[in-house]
Amino acid sequence: AQSVTQLDSQVPVFEEAPVELRCNYSSSVSVYLFWYVQYPNQGLQLLLKYLSGSTLVKGINGFEAEFNKSQTSFHLRKPSVHISDTAEYFCAVGDNYGQNFVFGPGTRLSVLP
Amino acid sequence: GAVVSQHPSWVICKSGTSVKIECRSLDFQATTMFWYRQFPKQSLMLMATSNEGSKATYEQGVEKDKFLINHASLTLSTLTVTSAHPEDSSFYICSASWTSGHNEQFFGPGTRLTVL
Numbered sequence: 001a002q003s004v005t006q007l008d009s010q011v012p013v014f015e016e017a018p019v020e021l022r023c024n025y026s027s028s029v030s031v032y033l034f035w036y037v038q039y040p041n042q043g044l045q046l047l048l049k050y051l052s053g054s055t056l057v058k059g060i061n062g063f064e065a066e067f068n069k070s071q072t073s074f075h076l077r078k079p080s081v082h083i084s085d086t087a088e089y090f091c092a093v094g095d096n097y098g099q100n101f102v103f104g105p106g107t108r109l110s111v112l113p
Numbered sequence: 114g115a116v117v118s119q120h121p122s123w124v125i126c127k128s129g130t131s132v133k134i135e136c137r138s139l140d141f142q143a144t145t146m147f148w149y150r151q152f153p154k155q156s157l158m159l160m161a162t163s164n165e166g167s168k169a170t171y172e173q174g175v176e177k178d179k180f181l182i183n184h185a186s187l188t189l190s191t192l193t194v195t196s197a198h199p200e201d202s203s204f205y206i207c208s209a210s211w212t213s214g215h216n217e218q219f220f221g222p223g224t225r226l227t228v229l
Contacts, residue, residue, distance in 0.1 A: 034217075041225065042222060043119075043206055045220075046217075049217065051217075090157070094217075094218075101147070101218060103156045103157045104156060105156045106156050
């Protein structure tokens, strides 16, 4: 069974400051890792994904994440946040069989002026 | 590419009635579709997985007779909430994927169901 932990339920940060949203996972098989963003009353938008290859993954809106297999982590980072980045962020893990897609509990990022 | 739509985007119904939510893959054939529900300020919880032409697989604790799922074609899946009650009020999100060696899911915009 797979599981995802997002230790920070809420992260407040000032505009133009850097941010890191933490994600740790557990799995007994090879995994694919994803970060999604959800704006209020909307569906999920894919920010980035790790399937294989380079452990540093760059996504949309200036976000990037690094896959660390030894630490079973996939933390999301952005060097300078904007007010418009205020949203809920979900880390997710899936296996390579096309099933068992598990979401973390989410982290609410609040960017303050 | 890989666009998934849901209809309606929001619905309000009376307790005891049934509500149907549609999920469509607009530009690809979805061999598998997933249905999630999300309560306020919570994460997405998988309700069921459906493969085209076969019965859906429900997660533990999800009543299959209450949440009827039909995946009749490679571009359409429907979720019917039967005899809805206020506790069924939630945000329902579908996703779709195709068989291509990896399991990325493409998510619909969600449907907000409010049962009065």
